[in-house]
Amino acid sequence: MHSLFSTRTIEPTGIWKGPESEITSDPGQILEALRILEKPCFILNYQDQIAVTSSGKIYPLNEKETGISVLANLRSQSPENFGTPGFLTHHGVKFPYMAGSMANAISNESLVTALGNAGMLASFGAGGVSPDRLLKGINTIKTQLPDGPYAFNLIHSPNEPLLEQKAVDLYLENQIQTIEASAFLRLTPTVVEFRVAGLSQADGKEYAA
Ligand SMILES: Cc1cc2nc3c(=O)[nH]c(=O)nc-3n(C[C@H](O)[C@H](O)[C@H](O)COP(=O)(O)O)c2cc1C
Numbered sequence: 493m494h495s496l497f498s499t500r501t502i503e504p505t506g507i508w509k510g511p512e513s514e515i516t517s518d519p520g521q522i523l524e525a526l527r528i529l530e531k532p533c534f535i536l537n538y539q540d541q542i543a544v545t546s547s548g549k550i551y552p553l554n555e556k557e558t559g560i561s562v563l564a565n566l567r568s569q570s571p572e573n574f575g576t577p578g579f580l581t582h583h584g585v586k587f588p589y590m591a592g593s594m595a596n597a598i599s600n601e602s603l604v605t606a607l608g609n610a611g612m613l614a615s616f617g618a619g620g621v622s623p624d625r626l627l628k629g630i631n632t633i634k635t636q637l638p639d640g641p642y643a644f645n646l647i648h649s650p651n652e653p654l655l656e657q658k659a660v661d662l663y664l665e666n667q668i669q670t671i672e673a674s675a676f677l678r679l680t681p682t683v684v685e686f687r688v689a690g691l692s693q694a695d696g697k698e699y700a701a
Contacts (some may be wrong), residue, residue: 504561510548586611593645595619619647
């Protein structure tokens with residue numbers, strides 16, 4: 493096989509141990525192995541040829557260890573593993589993805605709950621909707637996803653400051669934890685009010701706004 497890569501020019505990064513019957517240097521099987529994103533893929537120097545396997549384990553390079561040299565190590569790349577794990581725990585989601593708001597409740601209760609049930613965060617498109625319509629969305633989503641995940645949009649409305657304030661009032665009254673703040677060119681009292689709600693002083697006293 494003509495190869496662009498030579499096992500001799502790549503420094504080993506570790507030692508692989510496992511069943512040698514699971515190692516392949518067949519180009520078709522290498523391609524196949526690289527396409528399985530859910531499993532790790534270890535690139536090995538096996539009998540002076542580039543080979544791959546998803547079995548076995550990798551150990552750090554060590555003078556005492558003997559085994560097959562690891563040239564590269566591709567971690568499992570399933571959708572759950574993209575992004576930062578902190579996003580998953582913080583938002584209680586399975587996948588580190590968020591569907592942004594679409595105004596006028598285009599991203600409505602059905603979308604937010606469907607994605608929430610699938611383990612993804614979606615934001616209700618609160619921009620341009622009346623307070624009554626927003627409250628309906630809040631009630632429905634909280635009923636259908638009592639433990640989340642969900643978010644609501646807080647869109648800056650410079651021409652209708654009362655609408656922006658009303659949205660924050662509804663979010664705080666209904667214990668909405670996650671908002672997607674959009675279109676703010678600078679901080680406004682409304683967005684700050686949402687952010688500092690529940691802040692307490694070091695002595696435990698509630699922060700008085
Ligand atoms: C029809 C439509 C309405 C949108 N409305 C809002 C909105 O009200 N607030 C907001 O923050 N983003 C809004 N967006 C932006 C989306 O939330 C999203 O950030 C954007 O579409 C980029 O994602 P994409 O590349 O997957 O489309 C809207 C997008 C679309 C297509």
